[in-house]
Amino acid sequence: MPVFINLKNELKNEDFIEREFSIPFNSLGLPEEYSSEKENVDVHLYIIKEKDGYLVSLTVNSDIQLECSRCLESFNMDLNGTSNIFLSKRKLIGDSELHEKDLIMEYLEDEEHFNLSELLREEILVQTPMKPLCDEKCKGICPVCGSNRNENQCICEEKLKRKESPFAKLKTLIEKKETKKN
Numbered sequence: 001m002p003v004f005i006n007l008k009n010e011l012k013n014e015d016f017i018e019r020e021f022s023i024p025f026n027s028l029g030l031p032e033e034y035s036s037e038k039e040n041v042d043v044h045l046y047i048i049k050e051k052d053g054y055l056v057s058l059t060v061n062s063d064i065q066l067e068c069s070r071c072l073e074s075f076n077m078d079l080n081g082t083s084n085i086f087l088s089k090r091k092l093i094g095d096s097e098l099h100e101k102d103l104i105m106e107y108l109e110d111e112e113h114f115n116l117s118e119l120l121r122e123e124i125l126v127q128t129p130m131k132p133l134c135d136e137k138c139k140g141i142c143p144v145c146g147s148n149r150n151e152n153q154c155i156c157e158e159k160l161k162r163k164e165s166p167f168a169k170l171k172t173l174i175e176k177k178e179t180k181k182n
Contacts, residue, residue: 002027002117007087009112011049019045020118025062030122034128035065036075043120053088053108058123066132070140071148077132083123087114 001088003023004011022040044059059082066077087108139149144156 002115003099005114005116006046007054007108007111007114011047011054014049016046016048017046021045023120028117028124030121030124033067034124034130036063037065038062041079041120043116043126045091045116050086051088056085056087057121058085058119060120060123060127062124064124065130066128068134068138069131070133070138071150072141073148073150075132075134077128079124079127081127083126087117 003021021043023043025036025039025041028041041060041062043061046057048055060079062079064077064079065074067074087107089111135150141147142149142154142156144159145154147154
């Protein structure tokens with residue numbers, strides 16, 4: 001159920017528009033691993049008409065359920081932020097060089113059928129970290145026994161380091177020497 005706005009019509013007699021929306025989270029077409037405790041994504045939209053397009057300020061208020069990339073536990077991340085995007089009516093020409101202002105610019109194909117849901121979907125994807133962490137200090141999973149180090153402190157790695165240490169052979173030599181003396 002995408003939300004479309006007719007920018008040409010809405011901004012015919014006005015220099016800007018300001019709207020509040022609640023869009024169902026499930027209607028955004030996000031990847032299936034994305035879920036939310038909240039049913040809707042609350043959006044505050046502010047659009048200013050410019051000479052070559054529209055300046056859009058999009059404030060999002062929602063959350064996403066993510067899986068920590070270290071400990072594999074689910075956690076809830078708040079999505080609260082404002083994005084500023086310039087919707088340009090002019091296309092970039094072939095090999096033209098990108099400038100910093102081009103990073104916040106998108107080409108607007110159809111002023112009469114601007115898809116707000118698609119813009120919101122993109123912003124949620126951009127705000128989601130590539131490697132989400134439940135906490136910056138997350139200790140992750142033990143590669144030896146597989147336990148969550150945040151819940152159980154194991155000494156598997158220390159034991160493994162001692163066995164594979166270059167000095168481990170010295171220890172066995174010392175032990176052999178001591179057994180010969182006795």
